[in-house]
Amino acid sequence: MHRKTKKRVRTAKPKAQRFAATVELEPGAPSDLELMKGIQDEDADALSQLYDRYSGILKALILRVIHNEAEADDLLQEIFMEIWNQAKNFSAQKGKPLGWMVTLARRRAIDGLRKKQAYARAEERLQNETEQQPDAWVHNATEEEIVLSDTRVLIRKVISGLPLAQQQAIDLAFFRGMSQREIAAKTNTPLGTVKTRLELGLKKIYDRLKELKDEL
């Protein structure tokens, strides 16, 4: 098994604290930052641990963009290889390791989607999927996933609190890499309205997440 659950434990903490922690670690387990430093020093075991911790999240993100299991696996491998190769460019001053990895994975996934000119195929698949489709990926949860699920529930609650039109605009921009004009064309909505939806929706999410962190 590639997943190591021994370093993740679930503890009873307030929701806001669970949100900020993202993945809780046993005492002595390396932090994400320590793992990144290890990778910068070419420690393969650090990469292995980071893979165990975040491959599920990154693969979910890739799948959300490209909707193809086999391509997602290939891309996931390429992304972790890039994490290994580009680790020296990571700076803790510019954000957290997970944020850096997600940014990198999203860019690669959207690039992959465009390069393969797979928009049409993805569109078809997307239309065949319901909003609950991610539930199809459910498998036996490991302990770290249970902890993550608390975070996920919290974030989804914030997102689902937005009007549907705002959710849709953000979804198309973030997960499909669409510009405002592309979203306007796809949803048959005036460009100004798309911009307003994105601005309002992102502000609400940003403010709410900030409040949750500040509650600590």
Place this chain on the structure above:
Amino acid sequence: MSFDEFQNQSRLYVIGALEPEELEEFERARQKFGKKAEEFITECYGLHEAFALSLQPAKASAAIKERLMSMVRTRKQT
């Protein structure tokens, strides 16, 4: 552009949703607001993390990990 407007634009910027004409103005404001602007943009990248964490984690293949680790170890040896 006021800093409030810059904040709105920053959130669009980090998800790549600024149109080319907005991007130019954004970059000018970014220069104008300097360190404060960079710190805010860094904060906005937290949205990426949040969107990723909103998803149900997918099952990652053990074979992919084996292949990855093999590639990394090979690369280390060369």
